[in-house]
Amino acid sequence: MSSRRSTAIAILVSLGVVALVVFGDRIQREVRHFLVGELGDVAVARMQRLAADDDSDHMAAAEMITLPILVSEPAPGIFAASGVGNTFVIRTDDGDIIFDTGLIIQAAKQYDLISEQLDSLKPVKIFLSHAHADHVGGVRIWSSPETELVASSEFLEEQRYLTELNPYLHQRNRMLFPWLPDEPRELPGMNFRGLKPDTVVERGRPLRFTQGGRVFEVWSLPGAEGADNLLLWLPEEKILLSGDFFGPQFPQFPNIFTMRGEKVRKPIEYIESLNTVINFAPRLILPSHLVPVQGSEQIVADLVRIRDAVQWVHDQTVAGMNEGKTVGELMEDIRLPPQLSLAQTHGKVSWAVKSIWEYYATWFHFDRTSELYATPQSAVLADLASAIDHAKVTVGIDAAIERREWERALHLLELLEGDEILTEALKSRWITVVRALRERALANEKNDYELYWLDAQLRRLEQ
Ligand SMILES: [Zn+2]
Structure with a gap:
């Protein structure tokens, strides 16, 4: 970036901060949109540069940021803006339903590209699949005082600990993702935490509603990326907006406990959640990362395989513990049988074994x-x-x-x-x-x- 451009942005940012404090709600929203757009572009350009400089043969996470944001219509009246985290707009005769809001540095662009293509965008409800940064970034871009924000009843607790532990999590993430800034940055208008859902969905009590002729169900089901995973199900159209319920890719072996160090994810709860989703028999899955997955027969077969793989690893670990085997022996021995084989690019079976072992046995290994x-x-x-x-x-x-x-x-x-x-x-x-x-x-x-x-x-x- 030229120094003249960076000076101009610095001045605009300072003016923006004043505007965020002084002016009324509508102007504040426009200013925030502008700031998030400008600062987001700078951050994206920086990451793209670093991703281009890195000659590693493995840059999966950084590569995502180098892809252009595109708008598509994966099902009639359902629009997606791609990004590191996808954002979905479901059109109804009575306003638009938003599912997930992407990463804050891409959110303004996602909003702009979608609103260019759709006339009279009117978000009436925003659903958040979970509290991770790549899903909640653009809430303040998409919402107005009239928008209803909906999340799982577990959302606030997940947001709380992710916020309180942000310095610790940031340092860990920075080691894994060297293109992140040295310190967590608090830039004006860029805060995406502190969200207060207007409505929360309890486990076992799905929210059913009809909006402008479309039927929706909202399920709070603990998933592969946390206790607060929320799914949006369109039962008449058999379409599932899955967020990160499966992790970033479908199908794959789930990340039961991340090695980055987030809270416990419970294997048996996830198996129960998968049983609920198997009963939906979706014909189309719209995940919040990567691309849609089609075809109910293959989808159900994959769902069953994920469920059975998690159950297999769980049961083998428990059996080994009861036989007195060490965690190392079990990490070495437990493999998925060929019929349950799944990608382990995100979750890894040997780490799941260790996770399940520690989930049950906690920190003292009775070793030394x-x-x-x-x-x-x-x-x-x-x-x-x-x-x-x-x-x-x-x-x-x-x-x-x-x-x-x-x-x-x-x-x-x-x-x-x-x-x-x-x-x-x-x-x-x-x-x-x-x-x-x-x-x-x-x-x-x-x-x-x-x-x-x-x-x-x-x-x-x-x-
Ligand atoms: Zn995600």
Whole structure:
């Protein structure tokens, strides 16, 4: 961006902040729309630059931001604005129903492109699939004082903890997604938290209503991306707006607990939710990421496969726990049988095993007494590293690398790193091991988060 343009934006932003404080509701909304549009464009351009500079062969999350926002009509009278998170507009004879509002930096553009194509856009209700940032970003762009905001009864609690823990979550996310800003930014008009739904939908008590001739059901069903997942079901048209109920892609193995560190997702609750959705037998799924999925026969078969895969992993984990197996043994042993095979790019079976184990057994693994106390093993690694013969450990590392026992090599490397002096010789062994783990990940599940983590390690080592 030229310095003249950035100065102009800075001045406009300052004027905008004044306007947000001084003027009435309608002008405030227009100012917010302008600010979100301008600041959003700057943020998107920055991410696109970083995504273009990165020559990694795995950039799944950043690639999404480089795609142009397009408007389509996946079903009669249902319009979608694509983006990192899609936004849907369902037209009725009595106003428009909005489902999800995308990422804040794309929301103004999504709104503008949809309103260019549809005359007299009149959002009467906004439904939020859950509290994640890529779904709630544009609520203040789409809503007016007359719009009813609807979410799950669990939404406020999810929004609360995501807000309170934002600094912690941001630092974790930043490590995985290096194109995020260093610190969580609080720019004027860009706050997308603090939402207060006008209506909440309780679990087991779906909201049924007719709007302008279209029939809707709204279900609060704990899903693959949190306890507050909300689904919009059009029973007469057999169309399901699924948000992230399945995760970012359909079908796939769900992310039972994220490794980013959000709250627990409960496998048995998810299985019950899937049973409800199987009974819908949708003919069209409109997810809030990627593209629509068609054909009820295949959809139901995939839904059943997801349900049975989660049940399989759950039951195998529980059986193994009862047999006295360790979590590591179960992570190694439990595999999906071929008929239940699913993509593991988002959720990964071995991590689900660990998640389910800890969901039931919590933090104490009944393994070592030191687990009960605050001093971690890493606290004594420095002592240990100075006491042991580095040359002998290095021979062990080389032998493990030779045998392609990457996980063993990793432990030995972590042991020596307690010494804090990362010699060039050790660094190159580290890089060999992380690259090998990365290749293994690419040859197997291609799990996005495993790759993001390994890429972060490579950035650290190759600095
Ligand atoms: Zn999402």
